[in-house]
Every structure is written in C-alpha cells, then in structure tokens.
Amino acid sequence: MIKIGGKRVGMKELAPDQRIQNFDSVPCGYTEDEVVTEARRCLQCLHFPCELDCPIRMDIRGMIRAIAFRDFKEAFLIAKKDNPIPGITGRVCPQEEQCEGVCPFSSRGEGVNIGKLEAFVADWALENKITEHFQIKERPEKVGIVGSGPAGISCAVDLRKRGYQVSMFEALHLAGGVLQYGIPAFRLPKEIVDYEISYLEELRVELNLNTIIGQNLSFDELLEAYQAVFIGTGAGAPQFLNIDGERLKGVYSANEFLFRTNLMKAYLFPDYDTPIICGRRVGVIGAGNVAMDVARCAIRLGSQQVFILYRRTRNESPARIEEIHHALEEGVEFIELVNPIRILGDNQGWVTGVELSRMKLGAPDKSGRPRPVKIEDSEFIIDLDTFVEALGTRPNRLFLDNAPQLSVTEWGTINVNDDLATSIPGVYAGGDATRGNATVILALGDGRKAAESIHRYISRSVRG
Amino acid sequence: MANRIATKKQLGGNNFMIDIETPSVADRLKPGQFVMLMIDDKSERIPMTVVEADPNGGTIKIIFQVVGKSTLQLSRFEPGDSIMECIGPLGRPTEIARFGRVICVSGGTGIACLLPIVRILNEVGNDVISIIGARTCSMLILENEITSACRENYIATDDGSKGKHGFVTDVLKDVIERYQNSGIDRVFTIGPPAMMKAVAEITKICAIKTIASLNAVMLDGTGMCGSCRVFVNGEMKLACIDGPEFDAHQVNFDDLISRLSMFQQKETHAYQCFKERKGSRI
Numbered sequence: 001m002i003k004i005g006g007k008r009v010g011m012k013e014l015a016p017d018q019r020i021q022n023f024d025s026v027p028c029g030y031t032e033d034e035v036v037t038e039a040r041r042c043l044q045c046l047h048f049p050c051e052l053d054c055p056i057r058m059d060i061r062g063m064i065r066a067i068a069f070r071d072f073k074e075a076f077l078i079a080k081k082d083n084p085i086p087g088i089t090g091r092v093c094p095q096e097e098q099c100e101g102v103c104p105f106s107s108r109g110e111g112v113n114i115g116k117l118e119a120f121v122a123d124w125a126l127e128n129k130i131t132e133h134f135q136i137k138e139r140p141e142k143v144g145i146v147g148s149g150p151a152g153i154s155c156a157v158d159l160r161k162r163g164y165q166v167s168m169f170e171a172l173h174l175a176g177g178v179l180q181y182g183i184p185a186f187r188l189p190k191e192i193v194d195y196e197i198s199y200l201e202e203l204r205v206e207l208n209l210n211t212i213i214g215q216n217l218s219f220d221e222l223l224e225a226y227q228a229v230f231i232g233t234g235a236g237a238p239q240f241l242n243i244d245g246e247r248l249k250g251v252y253s254a255n256e257f258l259f260r261t262n263l264m265k266a267y268l269f270p271d272y273d274t275p276i277i278c279g280r281r282v283g284v285i286g287a288g289n290v291a292m293d294v295a296r297c298a299i300r301l302g303s304q305q306v307f308i309l310y311r312r313t314r315n316e317s318p319a320r321i322e323e324i325h326h327a328l329e330e331g332v333e334f335i336e337l338v339n340p341i342r343i344l345g346d347n348q349g350w351v352t353g354v355e356l357s358r359m360k361l362g363a364p365d366k367s368g369r370p371r372p373v374k375i376e377d378s379e380f381i382i383d384l385d386t387f388v389e390a391l392g393t394r395p396n397r398l399f400l401d402n403a404p405q406l407s408v409t410e411w412g413t414i415n416v417n418d419d420l421a422t423s424i425p426g427v428y429a430g431g432d433a434t435r436g437n438a439t440v441i442l443a444l445g446d447g448r449k450a451a452e453s454i455h456r457y458i459s460r461s462v463r464g
Numbered sequence: 465m466a467n468r469i470a471t472k473k474q475l476g477g478n479n480f481m482i483d484i485e486t487p488s489v490a491d492r493l494k495p496g497q498f499v500m501l502m503i504d505d506k507s508e509r510i511p512m513t514v515v516e517a518d519p520n521g522g523t524i525k526i527i528f529q530v531v532g533k534s535t536l537q538l539s540r541f542e543p544g545d546s547i548m549e550c551i552g553p554l555g556r557p558t559e560i561a562r563f564g565r566v567i568c569v570s571g572g573t574g575i576a577c578l579l580p581i582v583r584i585l586n587e588v589g590n591d592v593i594s595i596i597g598a599r600t601c602s603m604l605i606l607e608n609e610i611t612s613a614c615r616e617n618y619i620a621t622d623d624g625s626k627g628k629h630g631f632v633t634d635v636l637k638d639v640i641e642r643y644q645n646s647g648i649d650r651v652f653t654i655g656p657p658a659m660m661k662a663v664a665e666i667t668k669i670c671a672i673k674t675i676a677s678l679n680a681v682m683l684d685g686t687g688m689c690g691s692c693r694v695f696v697n698g699e700m701k702l703a704c705i706d707g708p709e710f711d712a713h714q715v716n717f718d719d720l721i722s723r724l725s726m727f728q729q730k731e732t733h734a735y736q737c738f739k740e741r742k743g744s745r746i
C-alpha cells in the first residue's frame with residue numbers, strides 16, 4: 001500500500017497577486033488525501049536522520065506512520081508527546097536545515113514535507129477538538145515563568161504536567177512572544193497562537209499579562225515568592241545601525257514595524273487605532289526571517305517597491321528558504337552586497353533615501369559565511385520613503401538592570417550551564433534570552449529542558 | 465471589573481480628570497511614572513502620566529486633554545465603565561532630593577504631569593516656586609492644587625486673561641533674575657516640547673540644571689520597539705525606559721518635535737472617522 005519516494009505532494013498556496021491584498025495564510029494546508037500520500041513517501045529510515053536533526057528529537061517516523069494509516073488522532077498524540085506546539089513549529093521551523101534537510105529525498109529538494117505534516121495534524125486536532133488526556137497529580141511547589149514565548153510556554157506545559165503550580169508573567173497585553181508580535185499572520189495565523197495560549201489556561205497556568213518583571217514586579221519579589229524561576233524573556237530590544245538619519249520620520253526598527261502591524265493590527269487601520277506609515281518605496285536592512293517578514297508586510301500595506309538591502313548575497317541569507325521564495329513571488333527585490341552609510345532626509349524631517357556602499361565577499365568569518373568587504377568609492381543613493389532596520393535584537397535591559405546578580409555575557413545574554421541553570425540557584429533560563437536571536441524550536445527545547453532541571457532541583461530540595 | 469473608572473470630572477481646556485481603579489498600579493507608583501492605557505481591543509496603547517496614586521483606595525488619577533481619537537473616546541467614558549488595559553507603572557521615577565530652591569515650569573496639560581513632582585519636592589523640604597501657563601484663563605488647570613503645594617505660584621496666559629500676559633518663559637526669566645544672588649538649584653519642566661525647549665535655552669545660559677519630561681510617541685512602553693527614541697547628548701535613548709525625564713540641556717528638542725508629527729495625517733483621519741461614527745461632541 002505504501003508508495004515510497006515519488007514526487008513531493010505540492011502545497012496549494014494563495015496566488016501572489018491575491019495574497020498581497022491581505023494577511024491570510026499563504027499555504028492552504030494539505031487535504032486529508034494529500035497528507036496521506038505525502039506521508040506514504042516516507043522510507044521509515046532505520047537510522048532516522050530526520051529525528052536526529054530535529055532539535056527536540058520528535059518521533060517523526062511515528063507521526064508519519066500514523067498519518068499514512070489515516071490515524072490522524074494517533075499522529076497528533078505522537079507529535080504532541082514531544083512538542084507542545086506542533087501547529088507552530090510545523091509552520092516556522094527552518095525545516096530545510098533540520099529534519100527535512102537530511103531526509104534522503106532532500107538532495108532533489110523533495111524531502112518528506114515533515115513541517116506541513118506536523119501542521120496538518122495539529123490543525124486537524126484543533127478542528128476536531130482532540131486534546132491530550134492526562135492526569136495531573138498536583139504538587140504544592142510554585143514556579144514562576146518570565147515571558148510567554150515558546151520557551152516559557154513549553155516550560156510551563158511540562159511543569160504543569162508534573163503538577164507544579166505555575167505562574168507566568170508577560171510584559172505585553174497578549175501572550176505568545178514573537179509568535180504573537182513578530183511573525184505575521186500570513187505565516188502563522190493568530191488563531192493558532194491563541195489556541196496554544198488557551199491550552200495553557202486549560203492546564204491552569206496562571207497567566208499574568210501586562211506584568212513586566214523588573215518594572216512593575218521586581219525580580220527579587222519573584223525569587224521570594226517562587227521555589228524556582230524560569231527566564232524566557234527573549235531578545236526583544238531593537239538594535240540600530242547608529243548611522244546618521246535615524247531620527248528621521250519614516251525610519252523604523254523591524255520590531256516597531258512588526259509590532260504596529262501584527263500585535264496592534266495597523267493593517268486594519270482605522271478600524272484598529274494604531275497607525276503605521278509605509279511609503280511607496282521601502283528599504284529593509286538585513287535578510288533574515290525578520291527582514292523577510294517586514295518586506296512582505298510592507299507589500300501588503302500597499303508599497304509599490306520593497307528592497308531587501310543586504311551586505312552579503314541571497315545565498316548567505318539566514319532566512320528560511322520558503323520565506324525568501326514567497327517574498328520574491330510577492331515582488332520583493334533584493335539589492336545584494338550593499339551596506340548603508342547614512343539615511344537621507346528632507347527639511348520636514350522625513351526620510352528620502354539611503355546612501356549605500358557596495359561590498360564584495362571576502363574570506364569566511366567566524367560564522368563560516370564569507371565576510372563582506374567594502375569596495376572603496378562605490379557609494380550610491382537610492383530613493384526611499386520608508387526605511388526599516390532588521391538588524392537582530394538584544395535582550396531587554398529593563399529586566400537585566402533589575403537582576404544584577406545574574407551573570408550575563410557582554411551581549412546581555414544570560415549565562416547558563418548544560419542544565420540551563422543560571423548563576424542564581426533555582427533560576428533557569430533559555431530561548432533567545434540565553435542564545436540571542438535563535439529559533440522557535442531551540443527556545444521550545446530549552447523550555448522543556450529547563451522544566452526537567454527545575455523538577456530535579458525542586459525534588460532535591462524537597463528531599464532536603 | 466478591572467480598571468473601572470471611579471470618578472470623572474471635566475476641567476478647563478478640554479481636559480478631563482478620571483480616577484481608575486487599579487490597585488496593583490496604585491500600590492507601586494512613584495511620581496514621574498506613567499501608565500499605558502488601552503481602551504478596548506482595537507485601541508492603541510497610549511501613555512498617560514499618573515497625577516496621583518492612592519494605594520489605600522487602589523486608584524490612580526489621570527488628567528488628559530482631548531487631542532485626537534483615543535482621548536476623545538476616553539472622554540466619553542463614564543464612572544462605572546472599564547478600560548481594557550492599564551499597564552504600569554512605567555518609566556523611571558523622578559529623582560527627588562532636597563535640592564534647595566527649585567522652579568517648576570509647566571504648561572497646558574503638562575501642569576497635571578508636574579503636579580505630583582511639585583508636591584513631593586515640597587514635601588521633602590525644597591523651596592518650590594511654580595510657574596504655570598495656558599493659552600487663556602479658561603484653559604488653565606489645577607491652579608489651586610499647585611498653589612497649595614508650593615511657596616509661590618506664578619501664572620502666565622498667552623492672551624493676558626490671567627496672570628502675566630505672555631509665556632511661562634517670560635516669568636521664568638523674571639524669577640531667575642530675582643533670585644540671582646541666592647541661587648536656583650534646579651528646574652523641572654513639563655509641557656509642549658516647544659515650551660520645554662525655550663525653558664532649556666534660558667536655564668542653559670544661567671547653568672541651572674534642568675529636567676524635562678519627554679512625551680515622545682510610544683508604542684509598547686517597555687523598551688521593545690524604539691518608537692520613543694530621543695536624542696540626548698547625541699546618543700539615542702528610549703524615553704519609555706531610560707526616561708521619560710532627561711537633562712533638558714542635552715535633549716535635541718527639534719528631533720522630538722519633528723518625530724511627534726510622524727503619524728499626524730493618519731491620526732487626523734482616525735479622529736475624523738471616529739467623529740463621523742460617534743458624533744463630535746466633547
């Protein structure tokens with residue numbers, strides 16, 4: 001019955017001209033027949049390379065096997081065993097560098113579409129109201145979790161399953177971290193994020209929104225009230241280029257641009273109050289997932305031309321291949337090998353363009369990517385009316401300033417050991433707060449690992 | 465219900481005063497700090513200085529001027545109605561000490577923002593002189609409250625309908641001159657950026673340290689977006705977490721003024737749409 005190999009089952013997508021009119025999900029998702037056909041391509045490899053390259057070692061073969069037998073419920077339960085948010089990871093993991101990238105069919109670009117299978121089972125379970133069943137044996141110990149991004153979510157879920165009393169603190173008025181405020185709805189529909197958050201509530205995680213640890217509740221108070229603390233505060237503070245012209249109107253950090261657009265729904269202005277001004281010609285500095293998200297939002301906000309301004313070339317871009325592909329389809333243009341020197345403005349204080357210098361690729365740097373080297377006297381100007389800097393973010397100093405006892409690196413990322421323990425006993429950390437700009441799946445893995453460590457720590461101290 | 469409006473009162477100059485029930489904020493608030501309000505699930509997050517916090521009653525007092533859509537919408541709320549979110553306290557509290565002689569210069573709705581600072585400066589034993597101003601006498605707010613919280617209070621109105629005919633800065637020059645010999649130790653100023661800029665220019669010449677509270681456009685209020693960036697001594701600072709108060713002599717007010725108009729066209733549009741739907745009564 002199983003048709004091994006064969007061509008990858010294509011994913012239906014909204015056509016580019018259609019989707020740039022709205023923020024609806026671009027992939028339409030597999031049908032039941034399609035998902036079974038795709039699952040049946042899997043070889044069930046004895047040495048399971050896909051699982052080894054999944055940072056959380058999901059039981060991918062088990063999930064695929066169940067899908068192949070049309071047992072979607074079983075597939076969901078298998079996925080959920082290792083991964084509290086398959087509907088999200090299935091959509092945003094850089095699969096081509098992980099699970100799918102090592103699948104034997106991937107050399108032809110036809111690796112089993114693990115991400116889309118994972119998203120399918122999660123969506124199917126949501127639609128059919130299937131949830132896991134487990135008994136929680138309550139324990140009295142209390143754990144505080146700072147941040148409600150993927151790291152915090154996975155840590156909270158695991159600790160609740162073990163019976164701990166979990167309180168989560170989130171600075172913003174909505175939970176989910178980058179999933180909520182950063183990644184746009186056309187990549188990750190907000191119903192899916194909301195569902196995962198409602199699952200936390202179902203598990204009776206106490207969710208305290210609008211609570212900024214270090215500002216309206218101090219870190220010391222947290223330490224006092226909880227036996228253990230997990231810090232999953234992410235890396236939410238924007239970085240700027242520190243060049244001339246950043247004061248100009250029309251210049252945004254990627255965070256501001258995405259925050260306005262996604263969290264505050266500026267694309268529905270004036271039905272929603274928060275404004276955004278996105279001009280006809282938009283330049284975006286950077287070429288990672290964040291830059292792609294900004295560029296694709298700008299297209300949807302009505303920009304005529306959107307340029308990705310990158311100091312390397314598209315081949316070195318750290319973005320997911322699917323994002324680059326979608327961005328190009330939607331009309332985003334790449335200007336490669338350029339570096340901004342200064343932002344230009346008019347006498348009303350509005351941005352009018354950017355001066356760039358041309359770069360060439362030199363010897364590889366520490367990251368293994370070729371280092372961009374400036375070409376002398378190659379400066380030129382392009383006209384823009386919106387300029388967005390997607391340079392990566394740093395941990396927020398509001399929290400760190402209030403927790404001076406914590407040992408941090410010079411970048412402000414929190415130092416942890418292999419168990420994700422920080423320099424303070426009983427305090428653990430993970431996700432972007434320790435790694436800088438990483439990925440959803442690494443943050444999720446950290447949250448789970450920290451939950452393990454916290455369980456061991458509390459069990460040890462209870463035994464005395 | 466959380467964030468219920470306990471009392472509401474209309475003041476002059478399209479200003480409204482409301483008390484909001486929010487015990488966790490009231491409990492922790494210090495002078496100089498602000499909250500972000502979100503009226504409903506479609507609202508923007510707007511920053512508002514807390515004029516007074518009552519930890520026992522669990523309420524905070526806000527005074528706001530109707531200038532656009534959100535403030536107009538808020539002005540229509542009545543006691544018993546609830547605001548969706550009231551987030552805070554945010555920002556750094558004012559640095560308070562016994563400086564000696566202090567002048568507090570405020571204008572418009574800024575008078576409300578400066579009131580808690582006037583009060584505490586007075587309480588800790590400073591000799592506080594206040595100068596408040598408005599376009600015209602009917603727009604002047606909190607005159608009695610300010611007067612009872614300082615030794616001397618001067619008034620300036622642009623049209624001369626009350627106090628000195630002129631700007632607060634004109635009075636400031638006089639006061640500085642009067643105390644030339646005995647000295648002035650610090651100036652605090654809150655109001656329209658153009659006013660704060662003028663204050664800073666005067667006190668800079670006399671080398672009197674001056675603190676201004678900056679009303680940059682804010683979005684999250686927690687240091688995550690950079691919308692509120694201001695330039696202080698050539699360096700980029702975030703008004704929401706590094707401020708809102710800064711050394712006025714180092715602030716680039718022209719950039720602040722320019723950036724405040726960034727969304728004007730959209731704001732006017734939102735204001736018009738709201739008035740069309742809900743009527744234009746204030």
Ligand SMILES: Cc1cc2nc3c(=O)[nH]c(=O)nc-3n(C[C@H](O)[C@H](O)[C@H](O)COP(=O)(O)OP(=O)(O)OC[C@H]3O[C@@H](n4cnc5c(N)ncnc54)[C@H](O)[C@@H]3O)c2cc1C
Pocket residue numbers: 092093094146147148149150151152169170171172175176177178179182183211212213214232233234235236258289290293320396398399430431432433437438439440441443
């Ligand atoms: C635009 C964008 C697109 C991305 N695309 C992808 C992608 O396609 N695939 C992928 O794998 N990764 C992607 N990433 C990266 C990924 O989202 C992050 O690595 C991941 O979200 C990190 O999770 P986290 O839980 O550590 O932190 P976050 O998701 O950043 O969550 C941290 C939370 O903590 C809160 N917080 C911070 N300080 C405090 C405090 N003091 N008190 C209370 N709460 C606090 C924050 O408000 C936030 O909600 C993207 C990132 C961005 C910005």
Ligand SMILES: Cc1cc2nc3c(=O)[nH]c(=O)nc-3n(C[C@H](O)[C@H](O)[C@H](O)COP(=O)(O)OP(=O)(O)OC[C@H]3O[C@@H](n4cnc5c(N)ncnc54)[C@H](O)[C@@H]3O)c2cc1C
Pocket residue numbers: 498508509510511512513514527528529530531532533534535536573576577678679680681682683708724725727728731732735
């Ligand atoms: C720290 C701080 C404290 C403040 N305290 C008070 C106060 O106590 N009383 C008071 O009346 N006002 C205060 N303001 C200003 C107040 O936030 C704005 O008047 C309000 O956001 C206007 O909203 P709107 O929709 O009614 O008007 P809009 O039509 O949206 O805007 C009118 C003008 O208000 C300013 N503004 C708009 N949005 C924002 C924003 N998100 N952040 C800051 N400014 C904005 C801009 O200059 C704009 O041109 C404060 C601002 C800051 C930054």
Ligand code: SF4
Pocket residue numbers: 053054055056057058060083089090093095098099100114115118441
């Ligand atoms: S969690 Fe991510 S890496 Fe792991 S199997 Fe799913 S999509 Fe692949």
Ligand code: SF4
Pocket residue numbers: 041042043044045048049050051060061102103104105112114
């Ligand atoms: S590597 Fe590919 S073919 Fe092999 S088990 Fe994993 S998904 Fe199936």
Ligand code: FES
Pocket residue numbers: 681682683684685686687688689690691692693702703704705
């Ligand atoms: S308001 Fe976003 S950083 Fe200050």
